[in-house]
Structures are given as C-alpha cells and as structure tokens.
Amino acid sequence: MVKKTRSPQRREDSLSRDRIVDASIELLDSAGEGGLTFRALSERLATGPGAIYWHVANKGDLLVAACDAVIAGVMAEVAAAPLDANADARAGAQSPEDTIRALALGMFDAMDAHPWIGSALFQSAGALPTVRLFECIGQQVRALGAPAAGQWSATSALLHYILGVGGQNAANRLSAQTRALDREDFLGEVADTWSALDERDYPFTRSVANQLRDHDDRGDFLAGIDLILGGIQRSTETKARKR
Numbered sequence: 001m002v003k004k005t006r007s008p009q010r011r012e013d014s015l016s017r018d019r020i021v022d023a024s025i026e027l028l029d030s031a032g033e034g035g036l037t038f039r040a041l042s043e044r045l046a047t048g049p050g051a052i053y054w055h056v057a058n059k060g061d062l063l064v065a066a067c068d069a070v071i072a073g074v075m076a077e078v079a080a081a082p083l084d085a086n087a088d089a090r091a092g093a094q095s096p097e098d099t100i101r102a103l104a105l106g107m108f109d110a111m112d113a114h115p116w117i118g119s120a121l122f123q124s125a126g127a128l129p130t131v132r133l134f135e136c137i138g139q140q141v142r143a144l145g146a147p148a149a150g151q152w153s154a155t156s157a158l159l160h161y162i163l164g165v166g167g168q169n170a171a172n173r174l175s176a177q178t179r180a181l182d183r184e185d186f187l188g189e190v191a192d193t194w195s196a197l198d199e200r201d202y203p204f205t206r207s208v209a210n211q212l213r214d215h216d217d218r219g220d221f222l223a224g225i226d227l228i229l230g231g232i233q234r235s236t237e238t239k240a241r242k243r
Helices: 008-014 017-031 038-045 049-053 059-080 096-113 116-123 128-143 148-178 183-195 203-207 209-213 217-242
Strands: none
Touching (some): 059 128, 096 217, 116 148, 148 183, 148 217, 203 209
C-alpha cells in the first residue's frame, strides 16, 4: 500500500501562521525574548520545528510577526473607537489630533502589556510593524496641515517619542518586577534617591522628587504628545500667516 504524504494544503490547515504568531506572543509575554525558542514553541504547539519553519524563517521573523500582530490590533481598536466631541461627525472620523492621541495611548498600553515590543521594534527598524505606525502617524500629521517640509520631522518625532517613552515605561516596570517591587515602592525608592542628591548640582531634580512618587505615567506620556502636537499646530499657523 502506498503511504500518503501530507500535502502543503493540509499542512497549512493544521498549523497556520496565525497560530504560530499567537503562541509566540504568549511565550514572549511569559518568558521574554530569551524564552522564545523553536523548541519551546514546538512544545506549546505540540508539533515539530520543521512544521514551524514551513511558515517562518527564523526567530527574527517571529519577532517581527509578533510585533506586527500586536500593532495591527492597536490600530484596529483606534479605527473602531467611537467619535468624541472633537470628531467630525459628518465625516464619521476622529480628528487627526485625537487619532494620534488614541494611537499613542494604545501603543503605550500595548508596550506595557508586552514589554518585549520595544526592543523587538528597534531590532527590526524599517520593517512592517514600524512602517505601519509611521504611515498612520504621517497621514494624521499631513491631515493637520503641517508644512510638507516639516512632515518628516513631525512624524519622526511622534514615532520616536511613542516608542521611546513607551519602551522606557515598560522597562521600568520589568525592573521593578525583577526586584519584587510594586510601582509605589519602586517610585518611592527612586524619589528618595533624588531627594538625597546634592542640592547645588541637582536643584531641579530635587525639587520634583516628590512629584515622582505619585505621578501618572499615562498622563505624563499624553502631555508629551500634546506638546509635540502643539508645535505642529504652531508651524501650521506660521505657514498660513506667511501666505
């Protein structure tokens, strides 16, 4: 009797790329980037490494795909968000400013929930996950009426701020977890260190040490976004006055 071989189509049906990506995200969330191995992934999916290689080339491919899945999810939530008072109800869309704020906060929360994203995105700069963000932000910057010559700078500033601050917040949380500290204890420890600095060399840092103890991470993050948006608005107004 001739033994039947499994066709590519059946292989695709039994183990999809989406299943592999979902399992990779679970591993990254639970064990970090170091815990994402093809052996661990094979065990989680109850399959052999060869079946996984059928869909992804290597670990780098997995990281990019995992980042892209999370970012695509954030963007889908932003697109589905209900209109607010600043939205153009007739157009059925959020204002560019509100879209940028929603995307920024969505990424901030996603990076907090998936701390590995920041490092993975920087490793894959120029790949699809980052391009998705860049394109979405750039479209909103253009819709704000920013001068063409300044659209690159404005979009880059927003992208780097979102990834940089979001990634640092996630790194701080991981550092606190590693030392078995909750957020309040961690910030209190840092605030105490700041308060003990030499007042002659660090007058400003000492003056805000107590504000560090109970500051709102998301609120401070959004305040930074608003500062950048304010700069874009001023450049747009300056351009309009020169016409």
